[in-house]
Amino acid sequence: MLCSVSASGGSLSKIFSLFVMSWNDYRRLPQAIIIGVRKCGTRALLEMLYLHPGIQKAAGEVHFFDRDDNYDKGLDWYRKKMPHSFKGQITIEKSPSYFVTPEVPERIRAMNASVKLLLIVREPVTRAISDYTQLRSHASSSSSPLPSSTTGGWTGSSGGWTGSSGGWTGSSSGWTGSSGGPPPRSFEQLAIRPDGSVNSAYRPLALSIYHTFMHRWLEVFPRQQLLVVNGDRLIEDPVSELERVESFLGLEHRIGRHNFYFNRTKGFYCLRNDTQDKCLRDSKGRKHPRVDPKVLGKLRRFYVEHNQKFYELVGEDMGWPEK
Numbered sequence: 001m002l003c004s005v006s007a008s009g010g011s012l013s014k015i016f017s018l019f020v021m022s023w024n025d026y027r028r029l030p031q032a033i034i035i036g037v038r039k040c041g042t043r044a045l046l047e048m049l050y051l052h053p054g055i056q057k058a059a060g061e062v063h064f065f066d067r068d069d070n071y072d073k074g075l076d077w078y079r080k081k082m083p084h085s086f087k088g089q090i091t092i093e094k095s096p097s098y099f100v101t102p103e104v105p106e107r108i109r110a111m112n113a114s115v116k117l118l119l120i121v122r123e124p125v126t127r128a129i130s131d132y133t134q135l136r137s138h139a140s141s142s143s144s145p146l147p148s149s150t151t152g153g154w155t156g157s158s159g160g161w162t163g164s165s166g167g168w169t170g171s172s173s174g175w176t177g178s179s180g181g182p183p184p185r186s187f188e189q190l191a192i193r194p195d196g197s198v199n200s201a202y203r204p205l206a207l208s209i210y211h212t213f214m215h216r217w218l219e220v221f222p223r224q225q226l227l228v229v230n231g232d233r234l235i236e237d238p239v240s241e242l243e244r245v246e247s248f249l250g251l252e253h254r255i256g257r258h259n260f261y262f263n264r265t266k267g268f269y270c271l272r273n274d275t276q277d278k279c280l281r282d283s284k285g286r287k288h289p290r291v292d293p294k295v296l297g298k299l300r301r302f303y304v305e306h307n308q309k310f311y312e313l314v315g316e317d318m319g320w321p322e323k
């Protein structure tokens, strides 16, 4: 049968499937969606899941549910953005800004009330610093405009992966302009107000207050339809975190230690399938700036109450540090 694929032959089967499917337009709406959170490892999660023979992934960030101009194009437009798949395979897409966009939960439910949702989170202060690092990197290269979308996630990929949009930019980022403007402000300057209080309006900090977005999802979807993936654990020990995801998606456990090797230069695990070894590109795993430990402590204390609210909503304690 065409759809019986082996773990070791996962990617060969996927290539074969593309060949066969070119005769039929078997593109399916996603049965699972990675809804965010931005800078928590959404790309790594998608690429790692794609090691499984039962998964097909959309190439870029589709941004169907969060952008009105895309949503207005309708479900058939969305379906055509999906890869070819066999019956029985799970199609997944990731668009990190779904999590924070108010209209998205209802729109996804209108498409498929039983869709499975994957939410990947990281320790909130680390996530905020990652966000700051990306904004700073984009600002410093603002003379060469950013691409508007993403199409993949590998280094050296012939698909020409060109960067990450993450879903928003803008004045609240705290950047004052491109080349020729004042020097970029430090994370500390943006995160802490002159009076010493936490600047919770600073967008990278606001996006890490997860409960303010989470409650909307739980008003629309039952808790068991959403898996909270631990992005810090995905970095440290991808296999054990992916086992949880495989179980949640109803997949056999096929992704194993043989699918990963640690790249010392990059400081992250890279991925291996039966045909190639690949690391995520340089925009994934950027070096973060050193942040004043006093500021780190202040921010961690600021998030304690917010993290607690998030734990209560999802019924899981992520164990994030309190100082």
Ligand SMILES: Nc1ncnc2c1ncn2[C@@H]1O[C@H](COP(=O)(O)OS(=O)(=O)O)[C@@H](OP(=O)(O)O)[C@H]1O
Pocket (backbone or CB within 6 Å): 037, 038, 039, 040, 041, 042, 043, 044, 096, 129, 130, 131, 133, 164, 165, 166, 234, 235, 268, 269, 270, 280, 283, 284, 285, 286, 287
């Ligand atoms: N294996 C592996 N290789 C490289 N990077 C990894 C990996 N696993 C998780 N991560 C973390 O993914 C972070 C980027 O998150 P996202 O892909 O969600 O970013 S984005 O919102 O799509 O821009 C990225 O954040 P930064 O470290 O700040 O760059 C990584 O920490």
